Amino acid sequence: MATNRPGLKFKDVPANESMQADSDFYHRVYNVVASIPSGKVSTYGHIGAALGAKSSARMVGWALNAAAGRNDVPAHRVVNRMGALSGATHFATPTLMRELLEAENIAFIDDAVDLDKHLWVPPIDEF
DNA sequence: CGGCTGACTGCGA
DNA sequence: TTCGCAGCCAGCC
Numbered sequence: 001m002a003t004n005r006p007g008l009k010f011k012d013v014p015a016n017e018s019m020q021a022d023s024d025f026y027h028r029v030y031n032v033v034a035s036i037p038s039g040k041v042s043t044y045g046h047i048g049a050a051l052g053a054k055s056s057a058r059m060v061g062w063a064l065n066a067a068a069g070r071n072d073v074p075a076h077r078v079v080n081r082m083g084a085l086s087g088a089t090h091f092a093t094p095t096l097m098r099e100l101l102e103a104e105n106i107a108f109i110d111d112a113v114d115l116d117k118h119l120w121v122p123p124i125d126e127f
Numbered sequence: 128c129g130g131c132t133g134a135c136t137g138c139g140a
Numbered sequence: 141t142t143c144g145c146a147g148c149c150a151g152c153c
Contacts, residue, residue, distance in 0.1 A: 025150095044135055048148090056148030061134035068134090080135060087134030 025051070029063035030070075032122045036077045039104045040120035041113050043081050050122040065090060076100040077120075083112035 032047050044057035051060075060078070067073040068090055076097045080086045088097040098108070107114040 045137095048135085057135040058133060058147095059135095059149055062150065064134055075134080078134075081137095085134090090134055 025059065026063045026066060029060055030067055030073050033064070033067070033073050033075060033078055035122060036074060036120055039106060039118065041077045041079050041083070041101070041106065041115070041118050042120050042122060043079060043083075043115075045081055046121050047078065061087065074100075077104075079113050079115075083109070083115040083119075085111065085113070 028051050029047060032042070032050050036042050044060040047060045048057045064073070064075045064078060064087065067075055075087065076091070078087065085097045085101075088094050091097045098111075101113060102108070106118050
């Protein structure tokens, strides 16, 4: 696929949701996240592992940061290993992430998602 | 060009 | 068991 193109970083991509990510890594992250079924959540670590564990979990969060605002990338379904909404502060409002999850019938334990019920592991094959 | 930071994780003390 | 630290890679001073 189109690997990282010098001079064309995803950060440079304008807020045009119809535009695809040119970065292979970012594109894969979107692909995985978009594959998370409603009512389920995944973790940065699992997504990173689905990408071949080549990239650390932090890079997944970085990609999601760039994906913020895209309606085709349900970033709210991505939580950390403990199920905590570590990325909630990056949403429009700190409570928006939880609101979206609760709207999908996702159970919470305090401020963390009940991973035992809702954890979804991406297929390692394609991504 | 060097160093710091970050939507994280795993291991060692 | 809990706390702290290093590793991970890209973007931004």
